[in-house]
Amino acid sequence: MELIFERSHVGRGCSVLPACDVPAYDVPESLCRKSAPMLPEIAEVDLGRHYTQLAKQTHGVNDGFYPLGSCTMKYNPRVNEEMAALPGFTKIHPLQPVETAQGCLEVLARAESTLSEITGMDRVTLQPAAGAHGEYTGLLLIRAYHLSRGDTARTKIIVPDSAHGTNPASATMCGYTVVSVPSDADGCVDLDGLRAAVGPDTAGLMLTNPNTVGLFDKNILEITQIVHDAGGLCYYDGANLNAVMGVVRPGDMGFDCVHLNLHKTFSTPHGGGGPGSGPVGCKAFLAPFLPGPVVVKKDGQYDLQMPEQTVGRVRTFYGNFLVVVKALTYILTLGKEGIPEASTGAVLNANYLMHQLEGHYDMAYHGPCMHEFVMTLETLKKETGVSAMDVAKRLIDFGIHPPTMYFPLIVHEALMVEPTETESRETLDHAAQVFLEILQEARKDPESLHEAPHNAPIGRPDEVGAARHPVLRYTPVEA
């Protein structure tokens, strides 16, 4: 379809601003740009239609099943959106005097206290804008803690080989060297490997639990103990919290700090890649280092304050505030019964779907899973030539968003499936049926699967060509 620039015609436009009602003041020529930016000149009707067409080429949660592993694509409740659109929130300047922004501060304070309770932490900062931003913030706390004790020898962060790429990347941004520890045959942390990796240079361990293969690491207390005994701290990556909310808390597993993804676990939408929100919770001994300002309550009034030994700031202002409004709406809606019910529902749905596929597709790990499961299509590929990618792409023809592919890296030909709790039994039954149908196709007509999808707006794009000859912006064709 056309680019918005290709719809542009000189002299067209939308009617937005009135005429200027004050006199014009001279602008020195030398300060001005030489030519106007090439922005579209387009009537409002065509602008609207352009994006409506783009919307039709976009698959959102409301378009169909979205079992994208590790991303928790649950339904995004509408009331959340309406609450975040209240003018009493959207029209508030972040530098208004605090006495005129008590409602905003109350939102932050209530989000902090409820998230603290859910994670078993003492304090929470809502400043980080996304999960990776939260990871970085949590590591800053760990770093500041060691340095405050004069412990400068702790230069390494331990990360399991099954971890998300953001974990090692965040550690590097925080100035740490990354030590990768292997997973055992069950996909959990290899305890001997961990014991061998820790030492006086260990700053901390980063871990998700349930881990990225969808299993709850039953040795978790031992794991966190090993790290603590070595003088390191334990960081909980909240990417998979949707399995255990209200069932078990990171704080009770021995973790010292944690980040959450409000855009996964707490039902705020992903917006095609953001804005998210990645709050960081910590135990009391790390609280003096939190980025600031944090919300405090004095004489019944909320105020903002920089923590004593703050690491500084990871961005301007207080975070993606409106995303926090949505998450708080969700938490207050679900309440103490609804939150664990969401998690148990997610685990039930994942097991239900896994149960239907087991025996047809190879599971990377056996036994009940948590909120997601990982299949390995290695044998299928050997037998038929059909890869995880082929199966994923074929799902698109059935209106199902593909699962996460080729992750975690320790599983070959991986497909990681996370149905979430907000899908009905019929949706799961249908998905299982589609998966089985594709399996039959793989055996009967593998060639056609290499070409899938067949009914999408485009066929498989040439990614290699895109990277080799980058075209990253539109350039008008010279007349």
Add this chain to the structure above:
Amino acid sequence: MGRYIPASDQERQEMLKSMGLSSIDQLYAAVPAQMRVKELNLPAGLSELEVRQVMEEMAQKNTQFSSIFRGAGAYNHYIPSIVKTVTSKEEFVTAYTPYQAELSQGILQSIFEYQTMICELTGMEVSNASVYDGGSAAAEAVMMCQERKRSKAVVSGAVNPQVLTTIETYCSSRSVPVQVIPAKDGKTDLEAMAAAIDDTTACIYFQQPNFYGQIEDGQGLCQMAHEKGCKAIMGVNPIAMGMLQTPGECGADIAVGEGQPLGMSLAFGGPYLGFMASTQAMMRKLPGRIVGQTTDAKGNRAFVLTLQAREQHIRREKASSNICSNQALCAMTAAVYLAAMGPKGLAECAHQCYNKAHYAQEKLCQIPGVSLVYTGPYFHEFVTTTPVCSQTVTQKLAEKGILGGLPVEEGILWCVTEQNSKAQIDALVEAMKEVCA
């Protein structure tokens, strides 16, 4: 209690039964019993009707000012209706990062168009798909300039203090030295900055217009950086780009900025938008997502996430940044805003900001005890003295329903935009006369 689970209790039981189970607890067998939560210490859940009341009550505790003369990093601009209509389309709102290009062409194309607009706005060659906000964009830009022998960042003291703190935070964790050059007459001190750049300096960072609203010598600063062998990063206000010399024209290596003025509401500080654009030479150092154009097997134009060899999911600890989720919907917001304004509308908006700020300054400075602190050319922010304590001034203005400028050390930092009508400005001046009397 509200819930978003379709399955009834009976259905849940049936699903368990189909797996040969009787209780959900059996699925949690791996969780040690001593760790299990008995009950969360949270209030009971609420119906939608009740939760709306609770949230609205909180929103009502805030004061919504209809007359806003405060900026300092968050700007009160008009948002055309089409912006919210487009960006609240549920396909865009509820989609994930466009990993699967075949069913994400809408999002991918919108980002490609956004990247083009950011290049046009800044005069730079390449843009990424966004980062979190203006502060983290500046910090990431400093990280892009790191070389083996050149690490230090020399930062103008006339930049937004929160952006400066963000840069310092990012730098401290990587042991990157930051040298701040105190501002002189409300602008970057060129001589002191030149003296601070040595052969360990990776980059300079300055802001245009700067924190005090003053227009810097962008060209001179970029030239100075290059003569001394380091990179120049320029933080810019995107509305000002409708009028002022671009980073591209100044010769900057990287342009960054806070994209909030491009159609995002004030929203108590977020979600906002960090935009980042660079020269072609620095393309592979850009953090985060970048969308590229390609073709599918049939030769149709197609868009994909590209140059992923920079990114964390491929490179892990060697990635250029850890960023994964960005601010995609905010980037779309900016693109729709820029398309709605068009080149003429954006220029008009910039000129109205400029004219109204100058009109307001002229009138305010006729009040005894109110005078302009920094006298260089400025865009839409300026600092004045006040005859009485600036905190008292803004407090009294607030009582009159006006959000005055931000109290700063030198007095008050005012901001005037196209949203401030002449009548509003005149009313501010009258109110100031009373407050300062």
